[in-house]
Amino acid sequence: MTLQSLETKPTLQMKNVSKQFILHLQHSTVLTVLQNFNLSLYQGECVRLCGPSGAGKSTVLKLAYGNYRASSGEILLRHSKEQCVDMVNASARSVLNLRSHSMAYVSQFLRVIPRVSAIDIVAEPLLENGMASITPEHAREEAAHWLKLLRIPESLWHLPPATFSGGEQQRINLARSFIKPRPLLLLDEPTASLDPANTETVVDMIVQARNKGIAILGIFHDDSVANEVVSRNVSMPPLRTHL
Amino acid sequence: MMDTDATLPLMRVAGLSCAYGARNAVYDISFDLWPGEVLAIVGESGSGKTTLLNALAARHEPSAGHVFFDLRNHGLHDVYGMSEAQRLMLARTDWGFVHQNAADGLRMNVSAGANVCERLMALGHRHYGKLREQAIDWLERVEIHPDRIDDRPHTFSGGMRQRLQIARNLITQPRLVFMDEPTSGLDVSVQAKLLDMLRTLTRQMNLAAIIVTHDLAVARLIAQRMMVMQNGQAVEAGLTDQVLDDPQHPYTQLLVSSVLQP
Numbered sequence A: 001m002t003l004q005s006l007e008t009k010p011t012l013q014m015k016n017v018s019k020q021f022i023l024h025l026q027h028s029t030v031l032t033v034l035q036n037f038n039l040s041l042y043q044g045e046c047v048r049l050c051g052p053s054g055a056g057k058s059t060v061l062k063l064a065y066g067n068y069r070a071s072s073g074e075i076l077l078r079h080s081k082e083q084c085v086d087m088v089n090a091s092a093r094s095v096l097n098l099r100s101h102s103m104a105y106v107s108q109f110l111r112v113i114p115r116v117s118a119i120d121i122v123a124e125p126l127l128e129n130g131m132a133s134i135t136p137e138h139a140r141e142e143a144a145h146w147l148k149l150l151r152i153p154e155s156l157w158h159l160p161p162a163t164f165s166g167g168e169q170q171r172i173n174l175a176r177s178f179i180k181p182r183p184l185l186l187l188d189e190p191t192a193s194l195d196p197a198n199t200e201t202v203v204d205m206i207v208q209a210r211n212k213g214i215a216i217l218g219i220f221h222d223d224s225v226a227n228e229v230v231s232r233n234v235s236m237p238p239l240r241t242h243l
Numbered sequence B: 001m002m003d004t005d006a007t008l009p010l011m012r013v014a015g016l017s018c019a020y021g022a023r024n025a026v027y028d029i030s031f032d033l034w035p036g037e038v039l040a041i042v043g044e045s046g047s048g049k050t051t052l053l054n055a056l057a058a059r060h061e062p063s064a065g066h067v068f069f070d071l072r073n074h075g076l077h078d079v080y081g082m083s084e085a086q087r088l089m090l091a092r093t094d095w096g097f098v099h100q101n102a103a104d105g106l107r108m109n110v111s112a113g114a115n116v117c118e119r120l121m122a123l124g125h126r127h128y129g130k131l132r133e134q135a136i137d138w139l140e141r142v143e144i145h146p147d148r149i150d151d152r153p154h155t156f157s158g159g160m161r162q163r164l165q166i167a168r169n170l171i172t173q174p175r176l177v178f179m180d181e182p183t184s185g186l187d188v189s190v191q192a193k194l195l196d197m198l199r200t201l202t203r204q205m206n207l208a209a210i211i212v213t214h215d216l217a218v219a220r221l222i223a224q225r226m227m228v229m230q231n232g233q234a235v236e237a238g239l240t241d242q243v244l245d246d247p248q249h250p251y252t253q254l255l256v257s258s259v260l261q262p
Helices: A057-065 A092-101 A118-127 A136-149 A166-178 A196-211 A223-229 B049-056 B084-092 B112-122 B128-141 B146-150 B158-170 B188-204 B216-222 B240-245 B250-257
Strands: A012-023 A029-041 A046-050 A072-078 A084-086 A103-106 A184-188 A215-219 A232-235 B011-020 B023-033 B038-042 B064-071 B075-078 B095-098 B176-180 B208-212 B225-230 B233-239
Touching: A012 A057, A029 A057, A029 A215, A046 A057, A057 A072, A057 A103, A057 A184, A057 A215, A092 A103, A092 B233, A103 A166, A118 A136, A118 A166, A136 A166, A166 A196, A196 A215, A196 A223, B011 B049, B023 B049, B023 B064, B023 B233, B038 B049, B038 B216, B049 B176, B049 B208, B084 B095, B095 B158, B112 B128, B112 B146, B112 B158, B128 B146, B128 B158, B158 B188, B188 B208, B188 B216, B208 B216, B216 B240, B225 B240, B225 B250, B233 B240, B233 B250
Parallel strands: A046 A215, A046 A232, A103 A184, A184 A215, B038 B208, B038 B225, B095 B176, B176 B208
Antiparallel strands: A012 A029, A012 A072, A072 A084, B011 B023, B011 B064, B064 B075, B225 B233
16 A cells, blocks of 8 residues: 555655754753654654653654755655745745645644634635635534534534634544645654544545555554554654753 | 745845834845745844834835746746835735724724625625625634624724734735734733634634744644744744744744743
8 A cells, every 4th residue: 555656756755854942041052852863754654752851852743744844854745746945045935835735734732713613723724725616614614524524512513612622622633634645645653632533534534545556654652542543653763952 | 946836926025124213123034935834033023023024015115125926827026116005905805904902903893794795895896795694604714693783892802903904804815914913912811812823823824924923832732833032133934833843043943931831
């Protein structure tokens, strides 16, 4: 299932990527969180980032999504058959474009927006940047489908999720990403606060996405989840802290 | 490279500086703004944010540099190279300007309805029934009850005045709105309502906006892009979440680390 024909080009390629934080307010302390990371991720596979906490797993996802800026290296993200964009020096406009069309990211925490209901938060990716190809009503129907699948009680759909439980918020986050499938999916512990039934649903969703050819890069705490969804493991490189 | 949807930016700013005597209040600012993008300009008071906003909106002649705007069907034009009449037309149609103090952006002595319709009337719309219909539609869109259409804004609360100011600006379907601290004088709950409304309207109308704010949470909520100003210069610019989560410049790190987490 993860057989890659020789012509297949990677969806995401990271070459010698390093990330340092320079803490200007703490005597310019340099904090190295990732060193010389390499990865090629192809469509239809699910790669698990393996390593102890603090090894830079979440950093890799944030670098790929353009939330962190790499200190050195290349992060090539495919946005068409022929073209890649290097996230390391991409313009804000092109990163926004890539996020809208080429990649989705499920973080561990939902960023709630005051007054906006759960169903509208989930529907939002379908309606962003003034794309009038879908009506708000249709987008809400689509959102309802995902909310139902993820067992969010209908009585909560029209409430802002600020007061929802951790597990409910995580499912809102998942619904919001899965509603608009994009070629690259970044998952940061997607089942961390879910009960067994919902975990099973999310496992099915991930497997289906992978079978559809989406390239998935994830952090999975739970080995039983990983066993069902992961097709390849990648170990984090060791950090040389004292140079 | 990815700039496939639109071929021209809506606004291009090149080397813009504003001097008061020998002192530069704004120095060498350059950026492109694309249709539908919301850009937040953040920084402390005195950093030059408001001067920059006024220079961008053709309200303060710069001492150097250019501001180009994409006129419908005519491409990028230097706004300071236009005639006064052209600039006025732009300010009444394709641009909006929302003031920090609503009283500066409203006519306090005429009705809410007349405030909302003023731009249309200046463009020659005269049909009373149609104007009133549009005024009611816009009052509803900014969540002001149409019953209040004949009331004067001085009877309105701060939040309502600010929403009225927004309706008054958006009625001509502008493509770019300038906002100077639009939420700063409001209670937190009123602020949330206004921000949610701005998010929705900018998305629905594919409206670009340049918002001056000192509030990083406001920037996070409504702006995709952010520029950080210190002493008149842009010390950092980028995607809002990237600048806030991975600030590079010492001043941005100071700003981000100074925010109180409730």
